[in-house]
Amino acid sequence: MKDKRILYVSSEVTPYLPETELSSTAFNVAKNAHSKGIQTRIFMPRFGVINERRHQLHEVIRLSGMNLIINDMDMPLIIKVASIPKERMQVYFIDNDEYFKRKAVYSDEDDKLFEDNDERMIFFAKGVVETVKKLNWAPDIIHVHGWMASLLPLYLREYYKEEPLFAESKIVTSLYNSDIEDLNKEMANKVRFDKIEESKVVTIETPSHLNILKSAIENSDAVIKGSEVLPDEIEAFIEEANAKVLDFQSEETLTEAYLEFYKENVLELSE
Numbered sequence: 280m281k282d283k284r285i286l287y288v289s290s291e292v293t294p295y296l297p298e299t300e301l302s303s304t305a306f307n308v309a310k311n312a313h314s315k316g317i318q319t320r321i322f323m324p325r326f327g328v329i330n331e332r333r334h335q336l337h338e339v340i341r342l343s344g345m346n347l348i349i350n351d352m353d354m355p356l357i358i359k360v361a362s363i364p365k366e367r368m369q370v371y372f373i374d375n376d377e378y379f380k381r382k383a384v385y386s387d388e389d390d391k392l393f394e395d396n397d398e399r400m401i402f403f404a405k406g407v408v409e410t411v412k413k414l415n416w417a418p419d420i421i422h423v424h425g426w427m428a429s430l431l432p433l434y435l436r437e438y439y440k441e442e443p444l445f446a447e448s449k450i451v452t453s454l455y456n457s458d459i460e461d462l463n464k465e466m467a468n469k470v471r472f473d474k475i476e477e478s479k480v481v482t483i484e485t486p487s488h489l490n491i492l493k494s495a496i497e498n499s500d501a502v503i504k505g506s507e508v509l510p511d512e513i514e515a516f517i518e519e520a521n522a523k524v525l526d527f528q529s530e531e532t533l534t535e536a537y538l539e540f541y542k543e544n545v546l547e548l549s550e
Contacts, residue, residue, distance in 0.1 A: 290425025325372035432498035
């Protein structure tokens, strides 16, 4: 595994957001891979609750400046970067004033999901890919964590399917439990705007958390059960999917188990 490249894309990463099953797992797996000599990059949204001064985020001018088209609107992409103390690991932040400046993560003060979370997801997926293209950094594995990142497999498989940088990349999605409600009902139409294959859009026609996860599963090479208990509907969908599966791992075993899974089950798909 040494000298392999793994791109970690997560909705949340500690220490930038509070410690949760998702944020801790994404951090610990990346940290362990990095410590083994694997080249890693971590991407996450630059939510407004992240303290830029404390975490020493700074804008990368050479990567910022392009516009991403989201549902026929030009949205400027801002890229910021920070290093996790002591780990020498770089974290890239996808930012945009319209989508990520607000001082909240997914919901408003009444705990109501933001209406534009669907557009934030599309922007995040495109922003990650366009930035990696600018870095000219071809990952062997792209490991996706969290629902905010879960459109990335679909966009890699469809919107960016002709992009040579990702021709050999294998996609792994970690699945976590979440109590989010349905997203904006126009989500599927906003994805259709990007000329995504209709058979792939049907899965998210009703943009529920379960359907978003199903889309990620059907566009991934492998899936990992990031939560010990997943909805029965997702378990059944995993059974039917033609993907390699790693069952839930405890905090004590997950870092080594993930590396073994990459090596024995994911990278072998390239051979």
